[in-house]
Amino acid sequence: MHSGRTPERFTKRSLVAVSHAIERAALAEAEDGPLVVFALFQRLPYFAREREIYRRIADRAAATVVAMVGGPPPDLPDRVYGVALDEAEELAREWSVVALTPRFGGTLVAYDRAEVAPAPTLEAGRLFDGRWGFRRDAALHEVIRLREQLAERLPGPARTALDEAVARVRDIPAGPGESRAEAALRLLARRGDRNARPAEPTDGMLDEPALRRWTGADGVTASGTLPVALVGLRVDEPAGAPERFGRRSTARESQAVLGAVTGVLRPVDRAVRVADNEFHLVLPALSEPEALAVVGRLHEAISALARSYPFVAYTMHAAVAVTTRRPLPTDDLRAAVEWAVREGVPVAGLPPEPAPAGAR
Known part of the structure; x- marks a missing residue:
């Protein structure tokens, strides 16, 4: 320069x-x-x-x-x-x-x-x-x-x-x-x-339309520039988990899981709840090892919930990818999470991406 x-x-x-x-x-x-x-x-x-x-x-x-x-x-x-x-x-x-x-x-x-x-x-x-x-x-x-x-x-x-x-x-x-x-x-x-309009305060959790707007899916953005790590996460209770005190406190437990997910996010990160027990995390500019470290912290946070809810032992499955594609390959991420759950794999990856258009 x-x-x-x-x-x-x-x-x-x-x-x-x-x-x-x-x-x-x-x-x-x-x-x-x-x-x-x-x-x-x-x-x-x-x-x-x-x-x-x-x-x-x-x-x-x-x-x-x-x-x-x-x-x-x-x-x-x-x-x-x-x-x-x-x-x-x-x-x-x-x-x-x-x-x-x-x-x-x-x-x-x-x-x-x-x-x-x-x-x-x-x-x-x-x-x-x-x-x-x-x-x-x-x-x-x-x-x-x-x-x-x-x-x-x-x-x-x-x-x-x-x-x-x-x-x-x-x-x-x-x-x-x-x-x-x-x-x-x-x-x-x-x-x-x-x-200039500042970034709105947030705990990082958005709904799906807001996440689309934030990632630029409805505006001018381009593949091949900023790398983004994606983490797909599914948190399940074992089938037949016993009820606590005659009725499980599902709302408080759900909020606790939500707190564990948002607790790993940086100010630049965002997450969306795509199902009751499934989340997507968008982590800009993180490498795959860094994204896997986030998955490790998530696993620790989810496992720690058993101390507060001793009758509930959560299981966690995840998928990790780093992408420069826009729009983000969220359908592929969700399919990878489903595969990880079906095969009993703790952390799955996505297939390698094709070379960007124009690369030689």
Whole structure:
């Protein structure tokens, strides 16, 4: 990462406003061309949401380059040059938007940490290390960097347009006042962050519609980015368990099981009760060993309930998977839990996932 500014930690929610500001600046009426724009989207769904904006940008720009894993759709707007990124290359982690003219520059360069912070949705809480600003020479540096890294995948007309724009920018000194304007924009951005809607307080337990909203199933999200560990859990009492004092305190026992489940959740985790005795836990950015450790803590917590309810010995079966698929493979998870119960296996896994689309 360019050392002109120390990288900062951002959530996706805070970076969306910056990327939109750069795109709107590229669309502004101005006589300071030529304009060149680079945008790295990571995955196609994120570009699809902004497709119309980039069609309008391309109408004004000498060169507009968009890149993402697997490549953009074949029906790109005219004069938008698409680049396919490989799943394994460093640029696949990058979310960048750069606009450059001889007298203007806007830059957002951010690198996906594959981690998440508490936020109203899983997608909004994705964490990035990066920097942004509105200084022309910083944008020039990023255009040169991206042109060099993508040169072999760009057609001749795109390379020529980029080279001519860079030469023109180098002929003209940066304008005065950039640092003052940028300072004002940063103040507005900080105020916007403070006024942003915070994550709602929760014990982590959601109903199924709320979990769908939180995981982005009803919004813009994409497979192949943030890894999420899934734990399917079924808690049963042995058949024919004796009643206590003539009547079992099912409500209190059910609440105790619920407390054991929510007790293992971090602030970024969520869970849903999919049946009276079955739960799904969504644990962002955890590895499989870390998810198995959560299952171990669940087993200890469920086993400990026998001290409070000595006539009830619960049995627990679980399934564990780590996925980058969206929507989350909850049907597969539930089937794995059913298999674990049927076969008497304490912890089951899901079959390995196929390689993400676009990977080579």
